[in-house]
Amino acid sequence: MRVELINTGSELLLGRVLNTHQQWIGQQLAGVGYELAIQQTIPDTESSIEVAVSEAIERSELVIVTGGLGPTGDDMTRQRIAELLEVSLVDHQETRDRIISHFQKRNRPMPESVMVQAQVLEGSTVLPNEYGTAPGLAVSTSKGWLILLPGPPRELRPMYTAYVAPFLAKELPPRRKMVTRTIKTMGIGESTVEELISQELSEFLAQGLEVGYCARVGEVDVRMVAYGSSGPRLIKESETIVRQCLKEYVFGADEDRLEDFIVCGLIERNQTLVVAESCTGGYLSHRITNVSGSSAVFPAGHCVYSNESKESILGVSKIALEKGAVSQSVAREMADRVRLLHKADYALATTGIAGPTGGTEEKPVGTVYIGISTAQGTRVIKECNRCDRETFKYVTSQQALNLLRREWYKKARH
Amino acid sequence: MRVELINTGSELLLGRVLNTHQQWIGQQLAGVGYELAIQQTIPDTESSIEVAVSEAIERSELVIVTGGLGPTGDDMTRQRIAELLEVSLVDHQETRDRIISHFQKRNRPMPESVMVQAQVLEGSTVLPNEYGTAPGLAVSTSKGWLILLPGPPRELRPMYTAYVAPFLAKELPPRRKMVTRTIKTMGIGESTVEELISQELSEFLAQGLEVGYCARVGEVDVRMVAYGSSGPRLIKESETIVRQCLKEYVFGADEDRLEDFIVCGLIERNQTLVVAESCTGGYLSHRITNVSGSSAVFPAGHCVYSNESKESILGVSKIALEKGAVSQSVAREMADRVRLLHKADYALATTGIAGPTGGTEEKPVGTVYIGISTAQGTRVIKECNRCDRETFKYVTSQQALNLLRREWYKKARH
Numbered sequence: 001m002r003v004e005l006i007n008t009g010s011e012l013l014l015g016r017v018l019n020t021h022q023q024w025i026g027q028q029l030a031g032v033g034y035e036l037a038i039q040q041t042i043p044d045t046e047s048s049i050e051v052a053v054s055e056a057i058e059r060s061e062l063v064i065v066t067g068g069l070g071p072t073g074d075d076m077t078r079q080r081i082a083e084l085l086e087v088s089l090v091d092h093q094e095t096r097d098r099i100i101s102h103f104q105k106r107n108r109p110m111p112e113s114v115m116v117q118a119q120v121l122e123g124s125t126v127l128p129n130e131y132g133t134a135p136g137l138a139v140s141t142s143k144g145w146l147i148l149l150p151g152p153p154r155e156l157r158p159m160y161t162a163y164v165a166p167f168l169a170k171e172l173p174p175r176r177k178m179v180t181r182t183i184k185t186m187g188i189g190e191s192t193v194e195e196l197i198s199q200e201l202s203e204f205l206a207q208g209l210e211v212g213y214c215a216r217v218g219e220v221d222v223r224m225v226a227y228g229s230s231g232p233r234l235i236k237e238s239e240t241i242v243r244q245c246l247k248e249y250v251f252g253a254d255e256d257r258l259e260d261f262i263v264c265g266l267i268e269r270n271q272t273l274v275v276a277e278s279c280t281g282g283y284l285s286h287r288i289t290n291v292s293g294s295s296a297v298f299p300a301g302h303c304v305y306s307n308e309s310k311e312s313i314l315g316v317s318k319i320a321l322e323k324g325a326v327s328q329s330v331a332r333e334m335a336d337r338v339r340l341l342h343k344a345d346y347a348l349a350t351t352g353i354a355g356p357t358g359g360t361e362e363k364p365v366g367t368v369y370i371g372i373s374t375a376q377g378t379r380v381i382k383e384c385n386r387c388d389r390e391t392f393k394y395v396t397s398q399q400a401l402n403l404l405r406r407e408w409y410k411k412a413r414h
Numbered sequence: 415m416r417v418e419l420i421n422t423g424s425e426l427l428l429g430r431v432l433n434t435h436q437q438w439i440g441q442q443l444a445g446v447g448y449e450l451a452i453q454q455t456i457p458d459t460e461s462s463i464e465v466a467v468s469e470a471i472e473r474s475e476l477v478i479v480t481g482g483l484g485p486t487g488d489d490m491t492r493q494r495i496a497e498l499l500e501v502s503l504v505d506h507q508e509t510r511d512r513i514i515s516h517f518q519k520r521n522r523p524m525p526e527s528v529m530v531q532a533q534v535l536e537g538s539t540v541l542p543n544e545y546g547t548a549p550g551l552a553v554s555t556s557k558g559w560l561i562l563l564p565g566p567p568r569e570l571r572p573m574y575t576a577y578v579a580p581f582l583a584k585e586l587p588p589r590r591k592m593v594t595r596t597i598k599t600m601g602i603g604e605s606t607v608e609e610l611i612s613q614e615l616s617e618f619l620a621q622g623l624e625v626g627y628c629a630r631v632g633e634v635d636v637r638m639v640a641y642g643s644s645g646p647r648l649i650k651e652s653e654t655i656v657r658q659c660l661k662e663y664v665f666g667a668d669e670d671r672l673e674d675f676i677v678c679g680l681i682e683r684n685q686t687l688v689v690a691e692s693c694t695g696g697y698l699s700h701r702i703t704n705v706s707g708s709s710a711v712f713p714a715g716h717c718v719y720s721n722e723s724k725e726s727i728l729g730v731s732k733i734a735l736e737k738g739a740v741s742q743s744v745a746r747e748m749a750d751r752v753r754l755l756h757k758a759d760y761a762l763a764t765t766g767i768a769g770p771t772g773g774t775e776e777k778p779v780g781t782v783y784i785g786i787s788t789a790q791g792t793r794v795i796k797e798c799n800r801c802d803r804e805t806f807k808y809v810t811s812q813q814a815l816n817l818l819r820r821e822w823y824k825k826a827r828h
Contacts, residue, residue: 011628011637013450015440016596019433022455026429036427038462039455041436044626048452071605072627073612111605152629154801182430191485191525198487212458213486214425215566223425281703285696285717290804292770294695300723302716303699309714309756313727342723356706387568390704 001144001175002060003029005039006052008067008077009151012041020153021066028160033174034062044068049080053146061144062172064164067151069134071114077148078137082121085139085146089119092126092135099133127163131155138167145172179231183222183242184256185249186402190215193222197245204238211238217391218398222246248409251402258401259287265408266297271345273404275301276314276338278325279352279368283393284400299342304334314338326351328369331380335371346407347373348400352385354392368396372403379403415558415589416474417443419453420466422481422491423565426455434567435480442574447588448476458482463494467560475558476586478578481565483548485528491562492551496535499553499560503533506540506549513547541577545569550577558586593645597636597656598670599663600816604629607636611659618652625652631805632812636660662823665816672815673701679822680711685759687818689715690728690752692739693766693782697807698814713756718748728752740765742783745794749785760821761787762814766799768806782810786817793817 005025011017022039029036037060042048049068056063068077082089096118103110117134120126127136127147132155137148147164149156185193190213201211207230214221222242226234243250252261266273275284285301288294302313307325310316314337320329331351339347352368359365366386372379381403385395419439425431436453443450451474456462463482470477482491496503510532517524531548534540541550541561546569551562561578563570599607604627615625621644628635636656640648657664666675680687689698699715702708716727721739724730728751734743745765753761766782773779780800786793795817799809 009628010626010639011635012436013440013453014444014594014637014639015437015442016635016637017628017630018437022426023429023432026427028429030428037457038466039427041453043451052452070627070629072608074626108603109606111603111609113605113608152631154631154805180428189522189525191527192523194486194527195525212424212488213484214423214431215484216431217566217568221425221430223428223430225424225428277699281708282696282699282715282717283703285691286700286807289695289697289717289719289768290807292803295719299720300716300718300727301696302714302727303696303703304714305703305709306713312755313714313716341726354703389706391568393700393704 001034001062001172002037003034003062004056004060004064005036006056006063006065007039007041008044008049008065009041010043010074013043021156024153024157025064025066025160028165030178030180032165032169033176033178034168035178044074044076046076046080049077050084053081054084057141057143057146059143062147062168063141063145064147064149066149066156069117069136069148069150071111071116071133078119078121081139081146081148085121085141087122087139090122092118092120095120095126095128095135098128098135102133125167127159127167129155129159130162131158136163138164176227177229177231179226179235181224181235181239182254183224183239183246183250184252185220185222185246186218186251186258186398188220188246188249190220193220193246197222197242200241200245201238204234207234209234209238217387218395248406251405257287258398258405259291262401262404263288263291263294263297265405267293272297272299272342273346273348274299274338274342274344275347275400276334276349277301277303278305278310278334278350279354280350280393280397280400281305281354284348284350284397287397287401299344302338310334314341324363326353326363326367326369328380328382331369331371332378335373335380336378339373345375346404347371348404349373350396350400352396354389356389366392370396370400370403372400372407374407415448415476415586416451417448417476418470418474418478419450420470420477420479421453421455422458422463422479423455424457424488427457435570438567438571439478439480439574442579444592444594446579446583447590447592448582449592458488458490460490460494463491464498467495468498471555471557471560476561476582477555477559478561478563480563480570483531483550483562483564485525485530485547492533492535495553495560495562499535499555501536501553504536506532506534509534509540509542509549512542512549516547539581541573541581543569543573544576545572552578552581590641591643591645593640593649595638595649595653596668597638597653597660597664598666599634599636599660600632600665600672600812602634602660602663604634607634607660607663611636611656614655614659615652618648618655621648623648623652631801632809662820665819671701672812672819673705676815676818677702677705677708677711679819681707686711686713686756687760687762688713688752688756688758689761689814690748690763691715691717692719692724692748692764693768694764694807694811694814695719695768698762698764698811701811701815713758716752724748728755738777740767740777740781740783742794742796745783745785746792749787749794750792753787759789760818761785762818763787764810764814766810768803770803780806784810784814784817786814786821788821
């Protein structure tokens with residue numbers, strides 16, 4: 001079964017907005033065994049929509065189109081597709097009522113123009129929008145189904161989950177089972193990963209296992225895909241081998257993020273973590289608190305950006321700060337002090353030069369000291385992360401969380 | 415001139431990785447007047463690469479392909495395109511030397527497989543990779559140029575800036591000037607924005623101005639595009655009108671983020687801001703410290719996630735906390751106390767229920783109190799942001815920063 005995704009929106013092509021639909025919808029589809037054959041982004045012009053959609057419905061059983069269903073003048077997907085399929089647009093009373101109630105609930109005036117969104121393709125299945133005004137539409141085509149969804153992710157995602165997924169399971173169930181598994185590693189290069197596992201996997205590759213590698217910032221993903229009834233077994237056995245070959249470099253699988261691993265590990269151990277951040281500026285706290293349930297194991301994080309706050313809040317010594325806030329001794333004191341301040345089991349601390357300015361010959365932009373404090377002692381590592389400010393914060397926070405992960409790994413081996 | 419972007423990578427279609435190339439390359443192109451006609455993502459298979467690239471080079475003057483240049487078995491772009499264009503792959507000594515030095519500098523063993531990256535298309539222009547091993551390649555086609563770039567963003571971006579942009583300016587300068595400008599608004603709906611400005615812009619629309627609207631989480635963008643020699647004037651005059659019509663709802667333009675506006679405003683006023691976060695969990699600090707220069711105006715931020723830390727660090731009263739940490743009085747005390755603690759000019763505080771668990775009938779998931787404290791007094795607003803955990807943090811931080819923005823706006827009007 002061929003599946004295509006078409007994202008409409010000139011703002012996407014001009015780079016004004018990041019296209020997150022491809023990733024999110026790709027994940028939803030792959031999770032139940034549909035494979036996206038191609039994704040396209042096209043401008044909000046009538047001719048682009050016509051060309052892309054007419055080609056796609058000719059060659060694919062399932063075509064999902066996002067965007068262009070809103071109330072403004074540049075929203076022309078609904079109208080254009082009605083013309084293309086030669087069906088009329090008809091007023092949909094239930095949608096009309098929903099739109100009125102949407103504005104009433106928010107106590108906002110309702111502009112006349114919004115009612116264009118109550119026009120639906122005749123004969124289509126209307127997919128209600130619980131977080132906005134434009135409904136989605138499912139239209140039957142000669143080969144299968146064309147699904148139109150609104151552009152804003154916070155409208156599209158709940159609509160997909162509540163209405164599109166069950167609709168597809170019923171009307172267009174995937175023909176071939178697909179199983180995917182991604183093993184996530186840190187601290188090892190892409191070529192080395194392949195060298196360590198490809199020989200060991202050769203038997204499974206011969207049986208149809210597909211393996212791909214993806215180098216990300218500070219991480220390498222090993223992606224495995226298998227089909228049919230032997231798929232689950234192939235994936236399971238391959239995963240065991242990959243984990244055996246890559247040992248401590250593996251930190252998770254699929255959607256796992258390092259912060260999930262850390263928070264789950266803390267919950268399991270019934271221990272707590274606090275952080276004191278300078279150069280990561282709150283990002284470490286942000287990543288930890290992105291994990292639901294973190295409040296039980298993360299009492300506090302301090303972004304002590306100025307020297308005064310390092311001293312007044314944590315009690316870092318003036319002498320150490322005067323010698324240089326970006327230093328091994330300040331990282332050590334930050335980690336120690338913040339752990340004692342909250343009587344926590346672990347503390348992480350970061351101090352460095354995120355850039356783009358502030359570097360010196362001795363300590364160039366990217367220099368960072370990362371400390372970990374536990375009841376057993378304190379350890380500081382020095383790294384040099386030469387990249388833009390936001391990537392710097394990401395890589396540094398990753399290295400910090402990895403210090404705690406390796407602490408646990410070491411302990412488990414003893 | 416027609417320009418296309420092709421992103422290869424099954425990991426993108428499976429949703430394992432977010433495709434950020436479309437946005438970033440789209441911005442680079444638009445900034446100098448190239449308009450992306452279409453972007454496609456295709457799998458790492460030989461046939462997909464062949465079909466997409468051969469169609470694209472037939473119809474477009476500039477085709478940019480990302481990904482598939484790495485050292486692992488699923489990297490087949492280079493080989494496939496050599497076959498498609500019927501040119502040989504030849505060894506490139508300079509690249510070979512660069513790869514060797516890349517591994518030497520990092521003190522890492524060099525797997526044999528990496529040397530496939532020193533194979534380049536005969537007659538192509540080699541674009542050096544200063545942050546990785548696979549070079550980019552520019553190949554002449556019957557209509558113009560085909561540019562192959564490595565997939566990892568931190569390799570692709572510096573390569574684009576240093577080599578691709580100057581190469582295009584020389585070999586394929588844009589034929590028609592394009593000017594774009596995006597005005598960013600908050601606190602107003604998409605339809606209302608259009609209602610307020612479309613009539614006022616009609617004269618410019620008749621002269622060729624194109625206007626698009628994009629509803630984002632808590633924001634609406636007004637995107638204007640104009641072409642040719644009158645473009646700059648059209649955009650300038652339209653921007654004046656849009657700003658007049660939308661008044662305080664406008665918070666910036668183009669790449670401006672609310673945090674840039676806030677940090678610049680603080681620097682101009684020579685004032686400081688501190689934050690005390692509960693439900694936003696460090697995200698407010700993270701956004702502020704993403705702005706280079708923020709260290710001069712942002713001494714500290716505290717993520718006081720537990721009740722104990724709200725009390726011990728900030729001195730929030732036990733009585734208020736016992737009545738409920740998610741409350742107007744706790745938000746007020748947090749804002750007041752953190753401002754006094756650091757003798758700052760402004761303080762922002764958040765306390766709420768990010769979800770997905772923790773809601774009650776009286777205070778459902780999404781409930782949040784946001785406080786702002788200034789020398790003139792303290793104000794707390796209540797919002798209900800019903801969305802996933804990370805969107806909740808974003809919207810809440812946006813509302814918090816907006817409180818300070820409106821404080822300044824009010825003052826300026828008096």
